[in-house]
Each structure stands twice: as C-alpha cells, then as structure tokens.
Amino acid sequence: MVDSIHSILDKFEPGDKSSLIPILQDVQKENGYITSEAVDQISAHLLISRSQIFGVASFYSQFKFNPPGRHSIKICLGTACHVQGGDFLLNALKSEIGISPNETTEDGRFDLERVACLGCCALAPVVMIDGIIYSNMSVVKLKELLSKHE
Numbered sequence: 001m002v003d004s005i006h007s008i009l010d011k012f013e014p015g016d017k018s019s020l021i022p023i024l025q026d027v028q029k030e031n032g033y034i035t036s037e038a039v040d041q042i043s044a045h046l047l048i049s050r051s052q053i054f055g056v057a058s059f060y061s062q063f064k065f066n067p068p069g070r071h072s073i074k075i076c077l078g079t080a081c082h083v084q085g086g087d088f089l090l091n092a093l094k095s096e097i098g099i100s101p102n103e104t105t106e107d108g109r110f111d112l113e114r115v116a117c118l119g120c121c122a123l124a125p126v127v128m129i130d131g132i133i134y135s136n137m138s139v140v141k142l143k144e145l146l147s148k149h150e
C-alpha cells in the first residue's frame with residue numbers, strides 16, 4: 001500500500017496544496033479508504049498539517065478514513081427522515097452495533113454513514129444496507145434487519 005501511495009504522490013507537485021482533493025480521491029480509489037499512514041505522507045508531500053487534511057476532507061462525504069465493513073449501512077437524516085424518527089434509528093444503531101457514523105465495527109461486520117437524503121423521502125424513515133433501501137423503518141425492523149447481516 002505504501003508503494004501505491006508513493007506512485008500517487010509522484011504525480012503531484014510537492015507543496016501544491018490545490019492537489020489535496022485529487023490526491024485523496026486517488027488514494028481512496030486505490031485502497032478503498034484513506035489510512036492514517038497515507039494522511040502522514042500526504043501531509044509531508046503537500047506541507048500541510050494532518051488537521052488541515054481532515055478539515056478539508058470532512059466537507060466531502062466521499063472520503064473514508066476507516067476500512068469498509070462487510071456490510072455498509074447508510075442512515076438517512078434528511079428532513080423527511082429526521083421528522084419520521086431517523087434520530088431514534090441512529091441511536092438504536094449506535095447501541096446495537098456500538099459505533100457512530102464514519103466508523104467500522106471492530107469485527108469488520110458493519111460500517112456506518114449518515115446521509116442527507118436517499119431520494120425516497122415519501123418512504124421515510126429510510127436506511128440503506130449494501131445498496132438496498134429499507135423503507136418505513138422502525139427500531140424493531142432495524143434490529144431484525146441487522147441480525148440478517150453477518
């Protein structure tokens with residue numbers, strides 16, 4: 001993985017801070033997520049701090065700093081889903097699988113992400129697991145659904 005980071009960094013001028021987003025995109029495309037070592041190397045290459053990198057990256061939900069789980073959960077907290085109890089679902093998820101958004105469970109079973117709208121507001125509240133949308137969710141339905149994903 002280290003070699004692939006070097007080959008990505010070699011394509012970008014050292015110290016050119018405008019390269020940050022394209023570098024992050026390339027690293028994520030190559031590895032599936034951005035490792036802590038990659039952040040260190042990007043920091044050294046572009047002469048910017050780790051916190052600046054995280055600060056910029058946090059504006060873009062596409063960037064992941066944890067390895068993906070075997071199952072990816074997206075919980076919608078857009079207006080329609082929020083009004084229909086999306087926060088209850090998120091809290092249930094947190095206590096059921098023990099992680100917060102942008103984290104991956106230690107056993108690699110799930111990763112969790114919060115999203116602003118999945119484009120099917122009439123079916124709120126909505127959760128997506130591995131690309132499949134589950135509508136009109138309740139805490140009970142959600143727990144059942146989780147148990148079906150090992």
Ligand code: FES
Pocket residue numbers: 076077078079080081082116117118119120121122124126
């Ligand atoms: S707000 Fe959740 S699908 Fe639109």
